[in-house]
Amino acid sequence: MFFHGILNMRILLIHADRFSFRVTGETSVSMPSELEKASREGEIAECLVVFMAAEKGDEADVDSVVNQVIEEVLSLADQLGTRHLVIYPYAHLSSTLSSPRVAVRLFDEICRQLQSHDHFKILRAPFGYYKAFEIGCKGHPLSESAKTITPGRPAKGSAEAEESEAIRAEKTLKSEWIIMTPDGEQVSAEDFSFAARPNLERLYRYEKSGTRVSDQAPPHIELMRRMELVDYEPGADPGNFRWYPKGQLMKRLAEAYVSGLVTDHGGMQVETPIMYDYQHPKLSLYLQRFPARQYVLLSGQKEYFLRFAACFGQYLIQHDMQISYHHLPSKLYELAHYAFRREQSGELAGLKRLRTFTMPDLHTLVEDVEQAKEEFLRQTELAMQCMEGFELDFEVAIRFVRDFADQNRSFVEEITSCCGRPALMELWDERFFYFVAKLEFNFIDALDKAACLSTVQIDVENTERFDITYVDKNGEKQYPLLLHASISGSIDRVLYAILETQAMAMTKGRKPSFPFWLAPIQLRLVPVSEKFDGPCKQVLKKVPYRIDYDDRDITMGRKIRDAEREWIPYILVLGAREVAEQCLNVRTRDGAQRKMALPELLAKIEPQMKEKPFLGLPLPQCLSRRPIFVG
RNA sequence: GCCGGCGUAGCUCAGGGGUAGAGCAACUGAUUCGUAAUCAGUAGGUCGCGGGUUCAAAUCCCAUCGCCGGCUCCA
Numbered sequence: 084m085f086f087h088g089i090l091n092m093r094i095l096l097i098h099a100d101r102f103s104f105r106v107t108g109e110t111s112v113s114m115p116s117e118l119e120k121a122s123r124e125g126e127i128a129e130c131l132v133v134f135m136a137a138e139k140g141d142e143a144d145v146d147s148v149v150n151q152v153i154e155e156v157l158s159l160a161d162q163l164g165t166r167h168l169v170i171y172p173y174a175h176l177s178s179t180l181s182s183p184r185v186a187v188r189l190f191d192e193i194c195r196q197l198q199s200h201d202h203f204k205i206l207r208a209p210f211g212y213y214k215a216f217e218i219g220c221k222g223h224p225l226s227e228s229a230k231t232i233t234p235g236r237p238a239k240g241s242a243e244a245e246e247s248e249a250i251r252a253e254k255t256l257k258s259e260w261i262i263m264t265p266d267g268e269q270v271s272a273e274d275f276s277f278a279a280r281p282n283l284e285r286l287y288r289y290e291k292s293g294t295r296v297s298d299q300a301p302p303h304i305e306l307m308r309r310m311e312l313v314d315y316e317p318g319a320d321p322g323n324f325r326w327y328p329k330g331q332l333m334k335r336l337a338e339a340y341v342s343g344l345v346t347d348h349g350g351m352q353v354e355t356p357i358m359y360d361y362q363h364p365k366l367s368l369y370l371q372r373f374p375a376r377q378y379v380l381l382s383g384q385k386e387y388f389l390r391f392a393a394c395f396g397q398y399l400i401q402h403d404m405q406i407s408y409h410h411l412p413s414k415l416y417e418l419a420h421y422a423f424r425r426e427q428s429g430e431l432a433g434l435k436r437l438r439t440f441t442m443p444d445l446h447t448l449v450e451d452v453e454q455a456k457e458e459f460l461r462q463t464e465l466a467m468q469c470m471e472g473f474e475l476d477f478e479v480a481i482r483f484v485r486d487f488a489d490q491n492r493s494f495v496e497e498i499t500s501c502c503g504r505p506a507l508m509e510l511w512d513e514r515f516f517y518f519v520a521k522l523e524f525n526f527i528d529a530l531d532k533a534a535c536l537s538t539v540q541i542d543v544e545n546t547e548r549f550d551i552t553y554v555d556k557n558g559e560k561q562y563p564l565l566l567h568a569s570i571s572g573s574i575d576r577v578l579y580a581i582l583e584t585q586a587m588a589m590t591k592g593r594k595p596s597f598p599f600w601l602a603p604i605q606l607r608l609v610p611v612s613e614k615f616d617g618p619c620k621q622v623l624k625k626v627p628y629r630i631d632y633d634d635r636d637i638t639m640g641r642k643i644r645d646a647e648r649e650w651i652p653y654i655l656v657l658g659a660r661e662v663a664e665q666c667l668n669v670r671t672r673d674g675a676q677r678k679m680a681l682p683e684l685l686a687k688i689e690p691q692m693k694e695k696p697f698l699g700l701p702l703p704q705c706l707s708r709r710p711i712f713v714g
Numbered sequence: 715g716c717c718g719g720c721g722u723a724g725c726u727c728a729g730g731g732g733u734a735g736a737g738c739a740a741c742u743g744a745u746u747c748g749u750a751a752u753c754a755g756u757a758g759g760u761c762g763c764g765g766g767u768u769c770a771a772a773u774c775c776c777a778u779c780g781c782c783g784g785c786u787c788c789a
Contacts (some may be wrong), residue, residue: 236750268741296783296784297783297784298719298782298783298784299782299783300781300783301782304781304782308725309725315781317781321780374789376787376789391789392789394789424788424789426787426788427715427786427787427788428715428780428785429716429717429784429785429786430788431785432783433782436787436788514788518756519789594778604771609748609749611746611748612746612748613746614746625773636745636746637751637752638746638747638751638752639747639748639749640747640748640749640750640751640752641751642750643749643750644750644751645750646749646750647750648750654749656749658748659748660748668749669751669768674750676749676751711725711739712741713725714723714726714738714739
């Protein structure tokens, strides 16, 4: 039903002073029955002529196409005040025609429905014949209009028609909101005292009302540009960003970190295609579950959609795998680079919400509910560790189908105690989604808005839909349960959260900083004058981190200022005094200065890199050789 | 997608029917400097893109694209 693409019905509407046609010959798809339904020739004054061509994509959902064509025609006829219609099959509007069978069905239905409006006089031209026509177009602004009809995207004005079953269901879904404390206590969210957890209250209010007014742009947007990390790309579709060297480095480090955590946890890393066949039977079933927000692309005569998650690529692998109960739990992992969601333009928000983003996606097949719970907890711990590595604070939300929560009370308590903080719990009476349990780590940003980062879910639907099976002890095929997990959430969104966190720190008068392992430049060497170039080169050779060298011909005050504005964790000043004392003057983010010998400094830095990935400088080491990317 | 705001130099912005402006950055020169902005000079623009009104449009009108915010949405 939400199955649509770009190969869809075209109609051309022309308001004419006069229109006439006559059949001139047969084509390869001529059907004599058409001549009975329509006329061999006809003439009409003052009318709306509807030229139509049915396309391949229409075959998926004839009813929806018919409804939309009717709506377009009625609305235009109404505006023009005309009562005469001409229905004219016109294959030349399309290069990818549907089958004649479908086209005839479509035209029949459109005519039948239009005829039911008795104030119309309809002239119908036959399908499948060569025809000659003459037309006198009125030429006013409304007199010519072309439309492409998209099945499944129903007529304007029927807002609910645009929603999938699942989304519609969510609207009517009754939620109960509870706060669950780490020691297992449950309090209705309305009665809970949030004094110690203001962000949890923000999450609850945000979730309950779904909105938060703001007249400001999220502060990370200015930061991502000023810090030369990420920027808008006017040459692309909105929500597709360009990544400058520093941002690209941070992204690669974050990806390497998350992938390392997941593969150490037993995830088997794979890579799957970014585009899929629209007509694939299993995928089309899956797509029907969700609103149509895909990028669709046409290649030759075939339509493809760009993946919106790594799920189905992995389902298709798991479907083909031979799995026995010995292998469970079995984990496939992909760093989905990229996933595409054609969000509405107004929904895009810097790095928080993009149309193209990178997402770590872990899918774990488990034998039964017991194994699912065990894995769920391990993956929750992993997500905790991940947030710690990124130095991010978050609030926990857990959502359950009520029956599942009732039958697994101790599990629910274990999740909250594992997170070590009170959690917002949502309970649904019925299951509308594919999962029975969902954990989320939500980040609260500088504008008090929530964004979901890590998530773990128990899926009870998709192994059956994608025919993913394992062989049990008795040699019988079984459907496993499936855990979805994104240990960090979208990598882009992690960067958003890091930048928003620093924006909040700045408003509180604190100096912003990146986690040391993620800082694009970790140390900067500042010579007091160019006379110290020699000793500086010696220092550069001995530091195994991302260190650069401010060799520009400007004052030292200026160099310090620039380094501070880049949030560089260690600024090393080298002049006559340091050369004499065989040391460096080290300035840290707190503004303090200390004399340190190089080995002492390296020893201080080392623990900050523990178990974190490392990559080299993303830019020329000498600042004098470094171009400016943003203003 | 709908509603509102914005779009002028690389960046941040002022101007508002009659010669295109500032600060920062860039470039050149001087300066060799001790912890958040050294001094002087030079260059830099299809005023988002496209139409229209006008003797004349960056300025007014229309359309369009982009960004931001709200609605909706967030698999």
